[in-house]
Amino acid sequence: MSRTPVLEVNNLSVGYETTKGLLEAVRKVDFSVYENEIVGLIGESGSGKSTLAYALMRLLKNGAKVTGGSVKVLGQDIYNMDPETLRKFRWSSISMVFQSAMNALNPVMTVEQQIIDTLRFHNPNISKKAAFEAACELFELVRIDPSRLKSYPHELSGGMRQRVVIAIAIALKPKFVIMDEPTTALDVVVQKSILDQIMELKEQLGFSILFISHDFSLVSEIADRVAVMYSGRLVEVADSDTLSTPEGHHPYTEGLIHAIPRLTDKHTKLRGIPGNPPALDKIPSGCAFHPRCKYAEAACFTEAPPIVKTEHHSIVECHLHAKVGGARV
Numbered sequence: 001m002s003r004t005p006v007l008e009v010n011n012l013s014v015g016y017e018t019t020k021g022l023l024e025a026v027r028k029v030d031f032s033v034y035e036n037e038i039v040g041l042i043g044e045s046g047s048g049k050s051t052l053a054y055a056l057m058r059l060l061k062n063g064a065k066v067t068g069g070s071v072k073v074l075g076q077d078i079y080n081m082d083p084e085t086l087r088k089f090r091w092s093s094i095s096m097v098f099q100s101a102m103n104a105l106n107p108v109m110t111v112e113q114q115i116i117d118t119l120r121f122h123n124p125n126i127s128k129k130a131a132f133e134a135a136c137e138l139f140e141l142v143r144i145d146p147s148r149l150k151s152y153p154h155e156l157s158g159g160m161r162q163r164v165v166i167a168i169a170i171a172l173k174p175k176f177v178i179m180d181e182p183t184t185a186l187d188v189v190v191q192k193s194i195l196d197q198i199m200e201l202k203e204q205l206g207f208s209i210l211f212i213s214h215d216f217s218l219v220s221e222i223a224d225r226v227a228v229m230y231s232g233r234l235v236e237v238a239d240s241d242t243l244s245t246p247e248g249h250h251p252y253t254e255g256l257i258h259a260i261p262r263l264t265d266k267h268t269k270l271r272g273i274p275g276n277p278p279a280l281d282k283i284p285s286g287c288a289f290h291p292r293c294k295y296a297e298a299a300c301f302t303e304a305p306p307i308v309k310t311e312h313h314s315i316v317e318c319h320l321h322a323k324v325g326g327a328r329v
């Protein structure tokens with residue numbers, strides 16, 4: 001069965017202008033997200049997840065720029081769009097839930113005004129009454145009583161604020177939503193209820209999600225597929241079911257799996273990954289993960305690893321997997 005991609009990323013590189021020159025934080029990344037799919041993007045802090053997300057929205061901040069490759073959303077290359085087409089396309093076809101709700105919302109405007117502004121921005125002719133009704137409907141969708149529309153962001157709880165940000169992201173019924181750590185700042189109970197809600201909204205409205213997080217267990221629970229990022233590269237892309245098997249993965253993925261605390265393993269010591277991810281100006285030669293990899297061999301120090309398909313249905317970028325017979329892709 002052929003699936004329709006909502007996002008196609010080809011050979012994408014993104015760099016930052018720094019005092020040390022242009023340094024790449026995303027390095028030749030390829031992946032797709034299909035209709036109705038949730039793809040999780042995980043990796044330690046600094047692996048390039050947010051840089052990639054902002055590049056997909058064409059919202060890179062000053063000092064950051066795409067240095068190669070392409071991004072297609074619903075078949076359209078967003079870097080070939082003129083500003084007016086992009087303005088209409090963003091939020092109505094692709095939208096984003098940012099990491100911090102407090103930063104995403106304007107503190108001196110009521111949330112009603114912020115939702116109505118989003119609706120008006122794309123449909124200037126919408127009547128006051130229709131915009132208000134649409135805002136009430138959105139609040140009901142994200143399970144906030146519409147009476148709270150008159151509130152300012154600081155008058156709402158953290159969970160409610162994040163729900164408002166989600167309401168704004170889905171206001172124009174986009175087909176693809178990027179969620180950058182949408183629940184990180186919330187306690188686990190609120191986190192769970194927001195995740196359940198995201199899943200419900202996805203079913204109801206039929207959008208695809210790129211869900212960014214550094215929480216491996218959370219991502220493998222909600223995503224259909226998971227992409228693992230390390231030092232600007234996607235080192236493994238696997239079905240979530242495949243990730244429940246601790247073996248057969250990229251050594252970095254294996255390390256992330258072993259670092260997950262499990263309630264049933266009361267007496268098992270957690271095994272973290274030794275060392276830290278490299279700085280952008282100190283990316284190791286060969287495989288960037290080799291200084292932290294317990295399996296590293298001579299080739300890993302000098303040669304870029306091949307991308308191979310493993311018997312566990314993952315695509316991994318690793319010399320080790322190529323050696324044990326994975327098919328190169």
Ligand SMILES: Nc1ncnc2c1ncn2[C@@H]1O[C@H](COP(=O)(O)OP(=O)(O)OP(=O)(O)O)[C@@H](O)[C@H]1O
Pocket residue numbers: 016017018025043044045046047048049050051052063214279280
């Ligand atoms: N404005 C900037 N100038 C230079 N380097 C930057 C800038 N912003 C981010 N970086 C670097 O780019 C790399 C990727 O950062 P990015 O924020 O995309 O990672 P991340 O995986 O999203 O991390 P986190 O989970 O902490 O948000 C890091 O090495 C970071 O230090």
